[in-house]
Amino acid sequence: MYDFDYHKPSSVADAVKLLSADPDARAISGGQTLLPALKHRLNRPTYLVDLSGIAELRGVKREGDKITVGAMTRHIEVQNSPEVKSAIPALAYMATVIGDIQVRNRGTMGGSVANNDPAADYPSAVLGLGATVVTDKRRIAADDYFQGMFTTALEPGELLVAIEFPIPEKAGYAKMRNPASRYVMAGVFVAKTKDGVRVVVNGAGPGVFRQTDMEQALSANWSPDAVAGIKQASEGLNSDIHGSAEYRAHLVSVMAKRAVTDAG
Amino acid sequence: MNVVAPFEGIGASVRRKEDLRFLSGRGQYTDDIARPGQAHACILRSPHAHARILKLDAAAARAMPGVVAIYTGEDTKGLGGIPCGWQLHNKDGSPMAEPRHPVIAEGKARHVGDPVAVVVAETRTQAKDAAEAIEVEYEVLPALSTMKEALAPGAAQLHDAAPGNLCYDWHIGDKAATDAAFARAHKVVRFETTNNRLVPNAMEPRAAIGDYDPTTGEHTLWTTSQNPHVIRLLMGAFVLNIPESRLRVVAPDVGGGFGSKIYHYAEEAIVTWAASKLNRPVKWTCDRSEAFISDAHGRDHVTTCELALDETGKFLGLRVDTLANMGAYLSTFAPCVPTYLYATLLSGVYSLPTIYAEVKAVFTSTVAVDAYRGAGRPEATYLLERLVDVAAAETGMDRVEIRRRNFIATDAFPYQTPVALQYDSGDYFSTLDAALETAGWAGFEARRAEAAKEGKLRGIGISTYVEACGIAPSAVVGSLGARAGLYEVGTIRVHPTGSVTVLTGAHSHGQGHETTFAQLVADRLGVPLSQVDVVHGDTAKVPFGMGTYGSRSLAVGGSAMVKAMDKVVDKAKKIAAHLLEASVQDIEFDRGTFRVAGTDRTKALAEVSLAAYVPHNYPIEELEPGLEETAFYDPKNFTYPGGCHICEVEIERDTGKVSVVNFTAVDDVGRVINPMIVEGQVQGGVAQGIGQALMEQAVYDESGQLLSGSMMDYSLPRAEDLPMVSVANHVTLCTHNPLGVKGCGEVGAIGSPPAVMNAVVDALREFGVRHVEMPATPAKIWNIINAGAQRMAAE
């Protein structure tokens, strides 16, 4: 780790001020991605802005037909939240399959969605539920937010504050774990919402993406069999020592089927 | 009141004495030690697999804050090279190629991770900062990532002293007799396989602290070692030229080794040498990522083998041709692993009239490869047990029947194999029968059918194995190329009031020696476990020792303690005879009490020991005071644990994911001292075996980069991947050591991989699969299922 300075503001306004003052400053929430990167000297921030002292970033709220999750809400809190469990059980379930108990006790939804690791879990729920990413400046629709591997619509110094999830009619998630890291090899999030059916693939490609063939099939017939036969093209998918693009493409169909079963 | 002390002797599952310390975070590991004024070393490592160092400019780095010194190969070229502990000979009798292994690279780096420079600074961070500021200009040379590339005609040369990148070309067995057996065979089964390369990943990364006292000239090294005396010998005599009397090596609590902490590593020499140059302590602690590219790896064989059978399925002969990867340099035990710990085990549990095995050891531009839990024996067992399953499939014989038909008969021991070893005892039929029974082998087809209903492929696999451990008779290993003896040393120190300190040359790094060894003393001398302490891991405290590896600690180290206890009892009997005014011949000793035979006149051990240290009433003319004895025990033979492992797997058709649903291990480890500890050792070994079979693999790319260089890409098994392993013992005693023990540290890792893979192949039988290479990852299995399904659809 290189040396860095450390700040712990107690309001979003102060955090934003600190972050916009220096392009090499970095926010840190759970540290489960940033700390390993710092330890490997892959990152050299001038100072860290620790978001854990900002009360307004924490917690889960249910208002009308949406659930709002604060950026600093830890995976374990999502997993155990009565609101999430009753309104979007697929999201609560997703939290249980992120990393291990230590990671879930530290890692946050904001950190995960800001980071947008192609193998992460949450981005698929954010896109799959057509959620809105709320920042200190604006509201960004999920369809505009994810822009490929580790890239999002967030601008330098912009702080992710919360995510608003519309409550779906039903939703489901299935993930094949990478045998080493246990992140996502290929996962599929499906949701039936009032604006239509959404099917989102994570892990398999360089970023989350919507599987429109499956969306159409499920709109016509919401059943596992409707997606089981739909093949994902392997072009552009990830290929590495854990599995080829063809394998991942195949897993997309398998996970889609399981996700629909999970959604019920 | 008559208080019955709980039984703590041989056979009791007493709790581990060391657990309170470890579970409450009070272990003292090397990195926990802080020497006053210590500086920190960071090793700058080669980013290239094979490169000439054209220029190394450390001027800017030297000027960085906190930098104390920077060393390169120029500074250490006068030191000895890191020595190899075994010298093998080629088929033609000439010695193996043994190129110099410099402490710091001299002009050339030979694997990613090879030390190129060492920075010593006030803090670890400053050392790392300065290491980054060193400018190295490399001329990148062709990488030799695989043995095939290294052996190809015209391949780049890693070492001038190893033409063709060949370390040795060795053989064992009778070629002519084996050729003749094949000539008259009814059936020959041929099989090729790769034994996957593994990264040991002990929980505690390596660390070392060097210290030097200029007033006495004494050097001290604290290190994460399985054998501090061996490190003292290798480093003192061959690298740094320091006499034993001036070199103390301490291996305090060590968090796992699995072989990877046997070897003398460059970092140990670097900190010891730098501490004396700088006159201050120097500490180095390995990062996990650094461990991946600097700890010796394990396995990595490519083998072709053939089995000759007669009409009845009896084995006539075996031919084996193996390439063994040594990595870039010869690590301490490396040459003997694929030869004397592998080829000598190729007879397995079978009566195999003739065997001929050839082994070529190859240098590649990868981290050194050496012993890893089981060392050679897992490779031999895997080969043989897969081969036997292939033979069963191709002759139409039942997998259990073909084994039974070829087992060494229970009354045939001692049994001389055609590949040098003589097994002293064993009963393969009984371990097989017990395992079949426990695993419910007979009812398996019902479980397969049940799983099929849920769309799952279920398979069962068996492995029957023997291994050789308790290494080793010194004269024998000496004739095979070992440059050291392999006895062990034990001291029994009975204190004046009757408590006991045991000094042992074995080293505990997770095995529970402090408990098991204390139980030996409790059993023999009748001293309560709470009054027996085991001291190990410090050359200043323990007279000598060869350390812990090859499941030798109890068989060899424990036997040394028994010998020392015999001496203690002999002497104590003389003292007791004096105190009891009887003749020595009439004194009996049983668990703490000396008795004049046939009388009620007794003396307790504590009374005798007090007399020994306060010799007022004492046969001082004939006997020295004190009650402490040391014994060196040199074993007469290896020990031969064996047994049967049965594994049941379920495979998800649509993802290829393999789950181990049942695992049964019935092992013959000889006499069991602490059943709970043995069970833990077997479970841990099986976990590593399942890891090798299903998950683990070190992968290098063409340029020699380690792709599986962190936990993000190297798959280690976790608790959720493992079944509850059913562990049982069937005991036949070792016939040549006083405890009748054989060893249990490696059996789990040796017996299990082929059981898992035989189960995987069995589960996939509907697809006509003959063999699946380890590790059976989901992607690999899905490819097989997918290709099989497509082929079947086309037919």
Ligand SMILES: Cc1cc2nc3c(=O)[nH]c(=O)nc-3n(C[C@H](O)[C@H](O)[C@H](O)COP(=O)(O)OP(=O)(O)OC[C@H]3O[C@@H](n4cnc5c(N)ncnc54)[C@H](O)[C@@H]3O)c2cc1C
């Ligand atoms: C062993 C291990 C296993 C894991 N397994 C999984 C897994 O299976 N699935 C999975 O999805 N993830 C996994 N993770 C990652 C984990 O979920 C992290 O918590 C997550 O990726 C990042 O969240 P964090 O709160 O730790 O963020 P940090 O590490 O603190 O930050 C990550 C990045 O986001 C930025 N950032 C943080 N908060 C904000 C904000 N509010 N606004 C703007 N930028 C911000 C930071 O500057 C940094 O660049 C694993 C991590 C580990 C260590």
